Amino acid sequence: MIPLPAFTDNYIWMLHDGSQAVVVDPGDAQPVLDALRTHNLRLSAILVTHHHPDHVGGVDTLRDATGAMVYGPARERIPEPLTRLNGGDACTVLGLHFDVIDVPGHTAGHIAYYCKDYEGAPLLFCGDTLFSGGCGRLFEGTPAQMLASLDALAALPGNTRVCCAHEYTLSNLRFARAVEPANTALADYEAHCKALRAAGQPTLPSTLALERRINPFLRTREASVVSAAQAFDASAGASGETGVFAAIRQWKNEFK
Ligand code: ZN
Ligand code: FE
Numbered sequence: 001m002i003p004l005p006a007f008t009d010n011y012i013w014m015l016h017d018g019s020q021a022v023v024v025d026p027g028d029a030q031p032v033l034d035a036l037r038t039h040n041l042r043l044s045a046i047l048v049t050h051h052h053p054d055h056v057g058g059v060d061t062l063r064d065a066t067g068a069m070v071y072g073p074a075r076e077r078i079p080e081p082l083t084r085l086n087g088g089d090a091c092t093v094l095g096l097h098f099d100v101i102d103v104p105g106h107t108a109g110h111i112a113y114y115c116k117d118y119e120g121a122p123l124l125f126c127g128d129t130l131f132s133g134g135c136g137r138l139f140e141g142t143p144a145q146m147l148a149s150l151d152a153l154a155a156l157p158g159n160t161r162v163c164c165a166h167e168y169t170l171s172n173l174r175f176a177r178a179v180e181p182a183n184t185a186l187a188d189y190e191a192h193c194k195a196l197r198a199a200g201q202p203t204l205p206s207t208l209a210l211e212r213r214i215n216p217f218l219r220t221r222e223a224s225v226v227s228a229a230q231a232f233d234a235s236a237g238a239s240g241e242t243g244v245f246a247a248i249r250q251w252k253n254e255f256k
Pocket of ligand 1: 050052106128
């Protein structure tokens with residue numbers, strides 16, 4: 001997997017087999033066209049997770065330039081023509097089988113793509129649903145929807161490589177440390193990511209096993225996260241795990 005940097009903090013993930021390539025969420029065509037030329041690849045498919053412009057802005061240009069097939073969520077406004085996918089559907093690109101998972105919350109029709117074996121381990125393209133150390137903002141969904149979506153992703157195998165669409169890791173971890181100051185795995189991971197960024201390297205992909213240990217949005221049943229949520233909002237515990245999740249999400253929205 002190659003994360004092609006785009007805009008200030010997007011990654012357009014590219015997979016290739018030496019001759020054909022697929023990209024995920026090309027918000028901008030130019031980084032993709034440059035990579036195709038550099039590696040002498042033909043673009044055969046584009047996978048889209050949701051409708052935001054920083055994920056679809058390059059789709060028309062790339063389709064016109066390459067003839068690539070476009071796959072995207074059934075229930076969102078994405079530039080046509082494309083093959084529309086719902087949770088439970090599958091698509092095959094580059095000979096790889098991807099299962100589609102519905103993950104509403106950031107947007108109402110957001111989907112994720114899961115391949116259970118890519119070069120020996122599973123691979124997940126989760127767009128703006130799950131980030132390393134964080135999750136997407138709730139623009140079109142409820143806390144209950146987003147929690148269910150994150151639960152569905154967190155249930156995938158621990159060795160799943162998590163290919164998120166943004167390099168938000170360091171700012172997410174600064175917030176995660178405020179939620180769980182005693183989480184030593186989190187402190188270790190933050191130091192590791194700071195070193196990567198200082199060297200100009202991406203912090204991604206992450207793994208689900210790691211996210212389950214450090215990401216507060218996957219840890220809303222942990223006593224440490226429940227008590228932190230209640231310290232932020234005394235009523236957070238009253239509505240169960242959804243209330244805890246909603247409080248942590250609100251706290252993150254306000255966190256400076
Ligand atoms: Zn988005
Ligand atoms: Fe985005």
